[in-house]
Amino acid sequence: MLEIVSIQFKKTGKPLYHALADTIENRLRESGAPGGERLPSVRALAGRLGVNNATVVAAYRVLEEKGVAYTRPGSGTYLLPPTVPPPKEDEVADLFGDYTDLSNGRLTLSGEMIDLAGNSPTAEVFPVAEFKEAVNTVLDTDGGYAFSYQESEGYYPLREILASFSQTQYGIRCRPEEILVTSGAQQALDLLSKATLHAGDTVFAEMPSYIGMRSVFTLQGAKLFGIPMEADGLNLDILAYYAQRYRPRLLYTMPVYQTPTGVSLSVEKRRRLLRLAEQYDFYIIEDDLFSDVNLKGERLFPLKAEDTAGRVVYVKSFSKLLMPGIRTGYVIAPAKLLERLSAVKYATDISGSGLIQRALAAYFQSGCWGKNIGQITGAYRKRAAAALARVAAWKPFGVRAGEVKGGFGIWLTLPGDITDREIFYRCKEQHVLVAPGSLFYISPMAGFERHLRISFASAKELDKGLHIVGDCIRATVNQKSGHTIYI
Amino acid sequence: MLEIVSIQFKKTGKPLYHALADTIENRLRESGAPGGERLPSVRALAGRLGVNNATVVAAYRVLEEKGVAYTRPGSGTYLLPPTVPPPKEDEVADLFGDYTDLSNGRLTLSGEMIDLAGNSPTAEVFPVAEFKEAVNTVLDTDGGYAFSYQESEGYYPLREILASFSQTQYGIRCRPEEILVTSGAQQALDLLSKATLHAGDTVFAEMPSYIGMRSVFTLQGAKLFGIPMEADGLNLDILAYYAQRYRPRLLYTMPVYQTPTGVSLSVEKRRRLLRLAEQYDFYIIEDDLFSDVNLKGERLFPLKAEDTAGRVVYVKSFSKLLMPGIRTGYVIAPAKLLERLSAVKYATDISGSGLIQRALAAYFQSGCWGKNIGQITGAYRKRAAAALARVAAWKPFGVRAGEVKGGFGIWLTLPGDITDREIFYRCKEQHVLVAPGSLFYISPMAGFERHLRISFASAKELDKGLHIVGDCIRATVNQKSGHTIYI
Structure with missing residues (x-):
């Protein structure tokens, strides 16, 4: 209090x-x-x-x-947390301007750095051989058709496969006609933004969150409001309060294994959130990055599986699960919205790659998915365990680690008056890249500089990197005498 | 007068x-x-x-x-032609609502129709075998790297190849750093729109023109003004007059073999247009669909080749030249704008497909381009000659055909009070699809319904289709007694 x-x-x-x-x-x-x-x-x-x-x-x-x-x-x-002012002229480009190593919000990486910042999957687990076979099957079977213009909604047989996949894998009942294939989750957000928003409209998003969504919505002229995260997901009291005042069109959320906090929305909050979307007439954009990558054996279904009123737009990318380079994901949306999304997709880039979509369909038909996702999850379980053991050793000097039940990252809270910026630059000098917590906030607010996200997904020298981060934090803590407790 | x-x-x-x-x-x-x-x-x-x-x-x-x-x-x-009002709520979706066969401005095609409407290349000339080899070379050489995240600007070796290709093929001097690889020309327009426009900004475009650009700019909240076409390209008097009043940010134009008219900008007008862009401070977006597809042996360089002041943004798609399904094109833009485009590309879909971009690089390195473009142009020359011979026979009943020096289509002017709509539906009853001229106008204006575009690019039964169109026009002309001359 x-x-x-x-x-x-x-x-x-x-x-x-x-x-x-x-x-x-x-x-x-x-x-x-x-x-x-x-x-x-x-x-x-x-x-x-x-x-x-x-x-x-x-x-x-x-x-x-x-x-x-x-x-x-x-x-x-x-x-209430401070609200976010409307986007300024060059806000997107300037957002991280004072991090000299960040370019437009992207962390750049030189060859010799150990990457604990990126959220990319590790190339070791990419099913390259299976995909090569799928590509060649398509080229032999379909020939030139694989290179003709593709329907904007996506290759129909792939949409059929994804509809049945969504049912068995995620408990989501939908028809192929409610599915649109996109170039990854990022394009899904871009299309949804164009299909539903006008300049001046309001969008809510979790804070902290995946910051790549910020530029999508502000490019469309929307006003973004951050809704704080709690240990059991979004603070729905604040969401309800803001919803009544600002009537959002969209809420961007990751109900399962949220990035960067790792938190999942509780059962009670799921039901209340669906009711709030009805009451205040907004769409919930559910970005399901990681429900497949469960590290403790629990299996949480996406929120979309409970959506009976057509309020949830489900966004799934295969970038994290298969490989980023296939640039393929999909959206499940109510039929009327999907029609609009299809028109917007056409205006945006006509269609996705027919070759890749056909190859993905062949890949699913080959039955490799189950084996691959098992391998992938197994690899991340090992990496998570190794990383968590290392991070636990930092507790004595005041570092708190969030729970890691799924996903690729650990959300750390730094002790006392130490900022993410200090640790970021200190680690960088030692050739280790970590993600400063402030990168994940829509706008600066008190306490936003007290976190780091450590990704264990793909670093080749994970243990060495973590060792260096630990040293940097300890050295910083020791440097500051009698550190005060914030707030 | x-x-x-x-x-x-x-x-x-x-x-x-x-x-x-x-x-x-x-x-x-x-x-x-x-x-x-x-x-x-x-x-x-x-x-x-x-x-x-x-x-x-x-x-x-x-x-x-x-x-x-x-x-x-x-x-x-x-x-002056009437100006275009700002876009309305659901304008994009409603644009062609009264053509029951058109969905969001796209002509839909059932299996048995003869397609003289689409501007797609014919699958016969797709270099599928060469591309398959390129894909497999990449998968064998690069493995998982082909599926990692790609730089937003595109795979650097491909950008190097495209820089040198642009010099030898189009007379454009540029560095790889001025090149951004896109998912086709449509995405290039989408990115340019996001990178340069705010709601309420003004964009000029040729009228008639490729109508797919309309939804791109209006989705960004821009006001579109149509500048009429003349026999030697854009009416620059009207452009200058409007530019002074409305200060456009962008002009969208196809200086060589414009779609749908087939007209090229004259030498004098090229120089004046570049001066006007300087004077009124706007970018010229040059969409170079067809400068490669010259049907009479002339070789016109893109306007970008003459651009010394950095006013022209060059947009090139490989959809028409190689195959649409590779969904790859590129932009040449001044370095400062390219930086902004890169940030916008990241916000839009992170990056293109690394696999396809690497395969395209391998394809260019294999030296197949020269052979393929020769085959492609040869195929279209034959098709153009066949189509023009057939269309010439319609002259006696008042159909005028525009010149066809390059590209895939013939721009027809219908006689008297006959509208494109009448012919469109009559042809459709006979299972032939033609593109009504009014589809190419930003907004309805007098005379806009007097044209058809006949595409000879890909129809399997080109001659049969043209025969039917001729019959439909003749029947319509004969039905109308004593037809009046419009205007």
């Missing part, structure tokens, strides 16, 4: 509760609180300040109206 | 020249004139109406200020 001990009122001619609201707001913002904290109870604050309860109630109402706080019935009043 | 014989002035309290201007404007719009026509000389109109020369001069100036007409120094005053 935030403390508000003494407040001095300026004589402004405003009513007392207005002056109180202004003062509380300034005090809260100065505190650097990230949002989500409970404010003192009405009675407690009134008593401490020597004012009427009604004055505090009125002040809290002013804060609600200003979007500074929200009230959870029966629980109290909570601070 | 337009005739303005009698004009009745209403008493409105306005000055005489204002009333005259209003009346002329209404009269012109009612006449359905498409724009570009010369108005009567000042002296002639003043004499005919019994007013002072000064009154007519003032009235013409009002028309200029309103964007209704423009003055070509030393030549006279000309009617």
Whole structure:
């Protein structure tokens, strides 16, 4: 809970509760609180300040109206995180301008670096031989047809395969006509953005989240609002509060093994989120990066499997599961939206590659998927275990690691007043690349520089790299004497 | 020249020249004139109406200020074509809603139809065997690397090849760093649109033109203005007039063998267009569909070859030249713009397919290009000759055919009051698909329904199809007795 001990009122001619609201707001913002904290109870604050309860109630109402706080019935009043201003001219390009090693939000990597930043899968597990056979089968069978224009929605036999695959693999019932094949998840977001948004529309996204979605939505002129993550997924109180005020068109979310936090949405929150989408009339874009890559043997279905009202648009990429270079993913969307997506796909790049889509269909038909995904998950389980053992050794100097039940990464919280920036540059000097946590925030907010994401997906010298990161953190901690606890 | 014989002035309290201007404007719009026509000389109109020369001069100036007409120094005053209103809500999807056979501007084709509408190349000439070899070379040599994430700008060795290819093939000097590989020309337009436009910006395009660009620019919230085509390319007087008023960011143009008219920009107009781009600070997007496919042996270089000021962005697709299914093209842009395009490419779909880009590089290195492009052009020369001979036989019943020096199509002007719609549906009943001319106009304007585009690129039964189209036109002409001449 935030403390508000003494407040001095300026004589402004405003009513007392207005002056109180202004003062509380300034005090809260100065505190650097990230949002989500409970404010003192009405009675407690009134008593401490020597004012009427009604004055505090009125002040809290002013804060609600200003979007500074929200009230959870029966629980109290909570601070909202700062909202994100509309995108500026060159925001996309400038976003990470002060990281000299980052180019447009992409971490660049020179040959000798150990990469603990990228979220790419390891090339060791790519089913190259199986895919080569599939490509040659297609070229022998289909000849020139493999190189003709392709339907914008994708090669129909592949869409049939994906519909049945989605049912058996993810518990999602859909028809081939509800599927559109895309050039990976990124293009799915681009098409959804174009198909549903106009300049000035509002989009919600998890914060922190996959930051590649930011440029997609802002390029379309949308206003992005970050909804904070909690240990059981999105903070739905804040989402509901914002939804009522800003009427979003879309919510971007990763309900299973979220990136970068690794958190999954709880069962209760899944149901409530679907209801909120109905109530406030928005689409939930579910980016399912990792539901297949479960590292502890649990098997969580995507949110789409529970979607009876047609509110969830399911986005799946094969970049993480098979290999990024096939640049293929798919969308499952309600039929009416899919029609619009198809028109937008045509306007964007006419269609995907017929050759790759036919080869992917042949690959699925060859029955290699089960074997490959088993190999892939097995490889990541080993890597995750090795990485977690190493990271656990950093606990004594204040590093907390998030749970890792699926996916490719570990979300670390740094101790005290150490920033991701310090560690990033220190590691870089030692030729190790880590992802600073602030890269995953839509906009800077208090506490956003306190994290690192360590990816164990593909580094060749994983253990050596982690050893160096640990040394860098320890050295930084030791350098700072008597470090203070933030907030 | 337009005739303005009698004009009745209403008493409105306005000055005489204002009333005259209003009346002329209404009269012109009612006449359905498409724009570009010369108005009567000042002296002639003043004499005919019994007013002072000064009154007519003032009235013409009002028309200029309103964007209704423009003055070509030393030549006279000309009617401007109607401008295009900003895009509406569901414009893209609704554009061709009243053609029941068109879906989102795409002509759909059932199996038994003879296709004289599509602009796809014929699968007979696809170098499938050469490409299969290239794909296998890459898979054997590069293995998993072919399936890793690719640089957003494209596979560097391919960019090197394309830089040298552009020099030898098109006379364009550029560095690999000025090249970005795209998923075809359509994606190049999408990226350029995102990289340079904000909602409300103005884009100019040839009218008629490739209509697939319309949805790209309107999805970005741009306002599109059509600049009429003349026998030697864009009407640059109108372009200059509009440029001064509306300050476009982009001009979309096909200077060589324009689609659908087949017209090329004259030498004089090339120079003037480059100067205009400098003067009014816009980029020229040059879509080079067909400069390779010259059917009469002439060899026109792209406009980009003359661009010393970095005003031309060159867009090249291999869809028409090799095969559409490789979904690969490239952009040559000034370095600063290319950097922005790269960020936008990353936001749009991360990167193209590494496999296809590596295979294309291997294909170029195998030295097959020269042989293939020779075969391809040879095949189209034969098809063009056959088609033109057939179309020449329609002259007696009033069909005019545009010149065909390059490309895949013949632009026909229909006689009298016959519309493209009538012929389209009549042909369709006979299982032949032709492209109605109105599909190529940004917005409806007078005269826009008087054309057909006949594509000779890929129809298997080209001669039979053309025979049927000829019969349909003749039957329609005969049905209409005493047909009137339009305008």
